[in-house]
Amino acid sequence: MKDNLEDVLGVAAKWRAEGRGVALATVVRTWGSSPRPIGSQLVVDDTGSMLGSVSGGCIEGAVVLEAREAITDGNSRLLDYGVTNEQAWEVGLACGGKIQIYVEKVD
């Protein structure tokens, strides 16, 4: 799939080799209707550049912030997003689903 528009892992390796700080976000669990299936991935670098997606654009902004923190502190994170989240009006999912996202630094 190296010519695929969404070769997220290939880009992650390339960015890392260029010396950038890199983190991966992965959808690990979904409830109800969710915009992207389990296994969907987003790669983020330390300037906020990104490729791929973990939702229909609803929560990428928030995930990028968490990813940049993960690049800085090296800690992985397990994040929950959904309409029941207290942040719903800011970064919730309009579709009413819930998703869990794992964010990890590429060391």
Added chain:
Amino acid sequence: MEKGLLASLNLRREKKMPVAVVTMLKDPGQWLIDSDEDGSAPDHIVGNARVALAEDKSQLVNDEGGSYFIHVYNPPLRIVVVGAVHIAQALAPIAAAVGYEVAIVDPRGAFATEDRFPGLEISNEWPDEALRKLGLDDRCAVVTLTHDPKLDDAALEVALASEVFYVGSLGSKKTHGARLKRLERLGIDKEAMARIHGPIGLPIGARSPAEIALAIMSQITQVRHSQERP
């Protein structure tokens, strides 16, 4: 994820080898697991990862070993297009955008050229021979577009004897009726023939080559998802 593990993962993806990555979600621990290697992961995790690989299903598991995510990376789905015609030229980029690999088969050298299909795997062998060499499996779709019974029928015989998840043939109802009669004479049973989607594509009123390609890609997508395990 360590960059060494990422490199191993990407190498296997490039070689089109099925592989899983297991990540502990609350404790440290991440392993690359395939049919040969397990990265010294705990036995029960290796077992669950290999089941997930066989089922082609990424999943989060909570068990006595903790909470972990099994991420399955299987090779891309493939579409084998028999007939390097105008519709095939339109179908190739649409299929690539959806994430499929495309192989083009046409023994007529003027059609299946690198110029017309840049960057794609091209075979100029007779379709039955070409399809056997491509190794059809249940992650493959076969589409015949030549309108020439000599070529289409040869491909269909091999496709229907395989486990491909989709078979579609271009042609009107009348053409398709004639095709089924020919295949019956070749000794192909009715159950096998019923697998052929003909006329090909979802009925969206497609006319141009690009529209027909869109109808074909939509139907392949529909069939693929309707066959998925819950």
